[in-house]
Amino acid sequence: MKNTPASDFFSPSDESMINSLASENGILYSLEAVKYYDDHIINTIDEELEMILKGLSFESGFLFKKDATFFDFLNRVRDEELLLQSIGLWDVPHPWLNLFIPRSGIMDFNEGVFVDIIQKQNRSSSGPFLVYPINRKKWDDNMSVVIPEDDEDMFYTVALLNSAKDYKDWVIMDEQNTEILKFCDKSGIKVKQYFPHYGKKEEWMKHFGKKWDIFKKRKAQFDPKMILSPGQRIFNSE
Template sequence: MSQQPSRRAALRGLAVAGAVVAGFDPGTRSWAVSGDRPFAGVPDLDGTLLTDPASRAAVADDYGHIVHRTPAAVLRPGSVSDVVAMVRFCNRHGIEVAPRGQGHTTLGQAQLAGGLVVETEPLAAVGAVDTVRSTVTVGGGARWSNVAKATLADGLTPPVFTDYLELSVGGTLSAGGIGGQAHRYGAQVDNVVALEVVTGAGELVHCSPRRHADLFRAVLSGLGQCAIIVGATLRLVPAPSTVRHYVLPYADLRTYLEDQRVLAEDERFDYVEGQVTADAAGVFGEGFVEAVAYGNPVDDGRLLHGLRYDPAGARITDLPYYDFLDRIAPAVAQLKESGLWYWAHPWLNLLLPGARTEEIATEILSSLTPDDLGPGLVLLYPLRRERLTAAPLLRVPDDPVPYLFAILRTTPPDDTAKIERLLTANREAYDLALSAGGHRYPIDSLSFTVSDWRRHFGPVWGELAAARHRYDPRGVLGAGQGIFI
């Protein structure tokens, strides 16, 4: 979705902090101000190229607060044309580029040392809803919260949301976008009609399952290796006005998992997630299935039939639909106020084969202490493999009902020894899952080598590598992931 230029720079170069950026010095890997010649000229831009220390430092961090890489400059685009111009410029000079949405990565995936970070947040327009086709076209930097608010005005909604709504559309589509509705509708990448992207070669391309299909497949869950998402056309479904929200407690892991599997397979609920706890000895403490039925009235007897939860601890609440979608907003505000939002987050996200989930989760939980988890949580909930079909780069176990197992640790950022120990534990847990046919959901804090990535993508590695060669032949994109380095 192209955005109209907001303004055109009057000078050849860009006013930044009282100086004029004249070009990039390949020798020093830095931008130079006017008077320092010779340099290739920076293109005219509608937005701003920032080289001041504060702007560069602001993007040398992410939600993980573990990795810190400082770029040479930050592009705050005023238009999609700015992204095209600067990616082409970076190609000429061999400068690496990383798009950054809301910076919610946890191990520096959107950071670069000495390169150009492209902030996509200014590309946040939400177009008019097409009520005939039930679609909406939005900018890659649009937040899902704003997309939801806009589409609800027409009684429609994207079918799948991550739990945290303040993420960018381009960011979650680059990873996959898994949420509690995925057992019914697939991931967010399964609900994309078309994309507008800037390739690593600096070409603006519209792609879809029928147009430049190889690029479309390489971008969805492609971790930014071939193109930057600057726009997306999303599928919409009718939105409910209210929902009924169930929190159902379980005393043992096997029953918890078996009931979740039933709910995933019969699709009686529109949303299914859940959390588990472990005591100090690593023994399963309690599980809470979180399930939501859209609409009102609903039949509690039918929805809860056959489930083996503890009725004494069950909670059932009716909520407006958007309040349900944005239900963690108060908790996020508390985390920011307390400062815990700015602690380190050495997260681990695994996709486990359903047949082995109890075994693997039990072993990993056995070494998870309350101190290591901190004020974090552990998510464990089912998906449906047959619903996850549109994005082959989203690697899912070969099991009809795989489970997302996410250990969302929170720990003081200055305890580097503990962070390193938890990162090591992440690798050990991943290796265990891999041996059982599991995969990583790569939004977490897990260092991968190129050989790890080749194994991760497995049968689709060749397709990704071919798309990379075709659409980013100089390899300027996605260095923070370490996939092709």
């Protein structure tokens, strides 16, 4: 991530180290992990963490830990909200781009988007970039949300959570999102957007793919007068 507001997870000295490493390497990838514990294992928690992290390879000295109550962990997004409010970055446009990416395409996406479009082209960004692997077997395919149509056992959620400080900034980030989607299409990475915006029925049909017929059937069954979600222009774009 670049130009991201400071987080209370890192101390000022931690941030200085991270910024120095980022200036040397350009892109940093961080892995977040959570370990729950209670009073019964409080004396062995450090040893358990050491065992969990034993198989990982990372830059020496760049392991950061924070102890928090269960409530504070669940409420962490609220803390980030208050932080963004304090620096005027909450009530602003958020040109987010959320994608589902096939496992086979994640490395090409990394090289083409994170390394090329965002880093090498020095494109503007302000917000966290999150990547989550998802086990396809754990996914409920009865939902209307569309994921990559392949037989791979895993796919990735990539969330580019930008915040624009003004209209000009928003336009730049929106154009960047369009460029990312064009790159995926040109490279043959069969991504699916989460909450996409299309203006034509044909585009929605392509998005839903083999789910289109069942999606249309459910719409006719539960919303025959097409009252719900008119702004998405799925059925009222004709």
